[in-house]
Amino acid sequence: MKFDVLVSGMIVVDILAEIPKKINKGAKQEVSKIMVQGGAPAGNGACFIAKWGLKTKFVGYKDNNTLSIIADEELKKCDVDTSLLLQKDGFQPAIAIVEIDAENGDRTVFYSTNNYSPLEKVDIKEDWIKNSKLLFVDGYDIHGNLELLKLAKKHNIPSVLDIEAGDVNLLKEMISLGNHIIMPLEGAQLLSGLQNAEACLKSLQLLTNGQLIITDGANGSWALKNDEIVYQPAFLTKVVDTTGCGDAYHAAYAIAFLEGKNLEDSMEFASAYASIIATHFGGRSYFPSKKEIEKLIKKHMVL
Numbered sequence: 001m002k003f004d005v006l007v008s009g010m011i012v013v014d015i016l017a018e019i020p021k022k023i024n025k026g027a028k029q030e031v032s033k034i035m036v037q038g039g040a041p042a043g044n045g046a047c048f049i050a051k052w053g054l055k056t057k058f059v060g061y062k063d064n065n066t067l068s069i070i071a072d073e074e075l076k077k078c079d080v081d082t083s084l085l086l087q088k089d090g091f092q093p094a095i096a097i098v099e100i101d102a103e104n105g106d107r108t109v110f111y112s113t114n115n116y117s118p119l120e121k122v123d124i125k126e127d128w129i130k131n132s133k134l135l136f137v138d139g140y141d142i143h144g145n146l147e148l149l150k151l152a153k154k155h156n157i158p159s160v161l162d163i164e165a166g167d168v169n170l171l172k173e174m175i176s177l178g179n180h181i182i183m184p185l186e187g188a189q190l191l192s193g194l195q196n197a198e199a200c201l202k203s204l205q206l207l208t209n210g211q212l213i214i215t216d217g218a219n220g221s222w223a224l225k226n227d228e229i230v231y232q233p234a235f236l237t238k239v240v241d242t243t244g245c246g247d248a249y250h251a252a253y254a255i256a257f258l259e260g261k262n263l264e265d266s267m268e269f270a271s272a273y274a275s276i277i278a279t280h281f282g283g284r285s286y287f288p289s290k291k292e293i294e295k296l297i298k299k300h301m302v303l
Helices: 041-051 066-076 126-130 142-154 168-177 185-192 197-207 245-258 263-277 290-302
Strands: 003-008 012-019 034-039 056-062 081-087 094-101 107-112 132-138 159-162 180-184 211-215 221-225 228-232
Touching (some): 003 041, 003 142, 003 245, 034 066, 056 066, 066 081, 126 142, 132 245, 142 168, 159 168, 197 221
């Protein structure tokens, strides 16, 4: 069966809670908002892409346990095809406790990967790539995703990489294979040893013929095109929760690419999409419409 986007990456279940100003340690305390959702860059990205109307498949593992069931159902309710979640005995999705600051929407994440298994090369089928229009991967399930990237390159299937942190040499290898590489400034600094976004771009561009993009939340995003810096400011918004905002940017960029938008328009679209996600509690609680995004971009142009 052919589909639009194949997504691979860490499978996570999030427990999100808005933390009150005053915490009574050692005591029970009610909070105004608490939620259980699927999470992580690849999972959130798959949901954003699928809810846009693109046929999206997620590849990874599952087992007969509570976290696997939640992760599977959270993807399915966002119209993601989970038929490539393969049975693996003893597997358990990663789990994260996400504290949301009610004052500014900033998040603090505590996570565990106990019993988690990243995608293994031996389980990958070449037909998955041959039947897709785009590969979307993170930098966490790194060995399996490297194999997928090699297959994508072999079959001329474009790829979008969502890279945050990990083994520097392996991440650099991923960058060399990718077509569109999006990473936060912190990750770019780690890989390049530099601080400024523009300097990071110019250094990392030596690793790849692909399109590099660096994001930095409210400070905007940068890309390098024909040796010139392209800057996209962030859209001003009333932040409720920053969970999933970066994931939304990456997914929206992938959507824009598949729709044939150029670099500048793709970055603008992605920035607008992510700013809307920031106005809602939870990374998968809201999915903007095309009309809503276009209205925001038009308003931004007028300002």
